[in-house]
Amino acid sequence: MKRTTSAWSAVPAALAISLTLTACGAANEDSGSGSSASGSASSGTSVSGTIAGAGASTQTVAQQTWKAGFEGANPDATVNYDPIGSGGGREQFLAGATQFGGSDAYLKDEELAKVPASCGEVIEYPVYVSPIAIAYNLKGVDNLKLDATTLAKIMKGEIKTWDDPAIKALNEGVDLPNTAVVPVHRNDESGTTENFTDYLHAVAPDVWTDKPSGTWPVSGGESAKGTQGVVQAITAGEGYIGYADASQTAKLGNAQIKVGESFQGPSAEAAAKIIDESERVPGRGQYDFAIDIKRDVASEGVYPIVLASYTLACTKYADQKTADLVKAYLSYTVSPEGQKAAADAAGSAPISDGATKNATTAINAISAG
Known part of the structure; x- marks a missing residue:
């Protein structure tokens, strides 16, 4: 240094x-x-x-x-x-x-x-x-639901299209297109990346085997600098998905994440609950x-992908x-x-x-x- x-x-x-x-x-x-x-x-x-x-x-x-x-x-x-x-x-x-x-x-x-x-x-x-939102750009899909395993596979590039059976199983009745999935990540060292990879490693360790890191560990997909860069990339690309501070993703779709047996979207209140635990x-x-941060929380009304x-x-x-x-x-x-x-x-x-x-x-x- x-x-x-x-x-x-x-x-x-x-x-x-x-x-x-x-x-x-x-x-x-x-x-x-x-x-x-x-x-x-x-x-x-x-x-x-x-x-x-x-x-x-x-x-x-x-x-x-x-x-x-x-x-x-x-x-x-x-x-x-x-x-x-x-x-x-x-x-x-x-x-x-x-x-x-x-x-x-x-x-x-x-x-x-x-x-x-x-x-x-x-x-x-x-x-x-x-909360760190899982922001996406997919026309006609307003309430996307994802669990940790499916999200980890998306971000690793293992799920290639939006009509993949794993996504369809979590979104019954939703018309998912055959659009290519394009994961977006930060290309600069980032605490947002470290918190997001900490969640993936804690909740989906069989898929996300990399340890938490502020530097994105997986090759492929699209990269962008800073929170604004990620948001801009997702906004510009149909089928794009990535992670960013929820305060800056209001104009994009924000996925609901499976917690226990329910799904929870990003909100300040839901994020605050996990911090208290x-x-x-x-x-x-x-x-x-x-x-x-306790990532593997199962309490209803708690959002697990947060940054402090x-x-x-x-x-x-x-x-x-x-x-x-x-x-x-x-x-x-x-x-x-x-x-x-x-x-x-x-x-x-x-x-x-x-x-x-x-x-x-x-x-x-x-x-x-």
């Missing part, structure tokens, strides 16, 4: 990019802290300066919304977010090039080992939870609230002004006001009280080092 010598409080000019348009989670453990962060964009003391973040494209709409609300209350503050993808966001954060990051997958052990000493302790918590990853730092998108930050910044600005902005993103704004704009589910308490504990640990 390329390192930079920039301080955690400094924003290189090349990285001070403005936000462009391009998903809250809950750990099942309370932190035990009684401290709390500001519940609004402004707590009465205006902050100033510029900070930059980069990462998950799934957070783009939420970050745009948070930026607008926060800067409206703090006119001397500027928050930039570059939606370059989770992998790029983690790299820039670990290199000290950004003050915070966004990632659809939590930091791996080998990445945690690369956190600079100047960062203090790494902060990591779910800020945005959203998931557990905190053991053996990590006191301000690290990463969770392992994280905020990455540090407990130490080089000067008080930067520390105050980072702390204020992150406090706003997890506040009821900020979470409602993101839910209204992006269709995410507001994080639970337990997740908010955990995030607040981590944010309150931020100081100048």
Whole structure:
């Protein structure tokens, strides 16, 4: 990984990019802290300066919304977010090039080992939870139903046409055409890909033998960069199918996924339920609230293909002004006001009280080092 010598409080000019348009989670453990962060964009003391973040494209709409609300209350503050993808966001954060990051997958052990000493302790918590839709473009088919095994075969290229017996068996009475199936995947390192392949590997392991990865492991099909690229590819191609944050697939068909004995489509409420059933990853730092999502859930009304998108930050910044600005902005993103704004704009589910308490504990640990 390329390192930079920039301080955690400094924003290189090349990285001070403005936000462009391009998903809250809950750990099942309370932190035990009684401290709390500001519940609004402004707590009465205006902050100033510029900070930059980069990462998950799934957070783009939420970050745009948070930026607008926060800067409206703090006119001397500027928050930039570059939606370059989770992998790029983690790299820039670990290199000290950004003050915070966004990632659809939590930091791996080998990445945690690369956190600079100047960062203090790494902060990591779910800020945005959203279903990953299985989006498709198939004229005349409005309510496609799929199970994990059939979906895995589609994405591996083993099912070639839409009237395949495996699809027909799940969609009785639906007139499925003899159109070619074209699976679409991300060609950049992506937390969305890692969450999707985690689901396939957990629920259809006999078919999807590859381990979860942020890099698509199967050859063939079509590829596209970023969430928008995948959506655009599916939109342009009859018979195309792929995976993308549900906030950006409203104009496409969204498959219903078999959970237990029923089928569930993507929704914020259904996604939030599986997060509440998931557990905190053991053996990590006191301000690290990463969770392992329970993919093989069988409860009715739960959608299993979800991502918990994280905020990455540090407990130490080089000067008080930067520390105050980072702390204020992150406090706003997890506040009821900020979470409602993101839910209204992006269709995410507001994080639970337990997740908010955990995030607040981590944010309150931020100081100048």
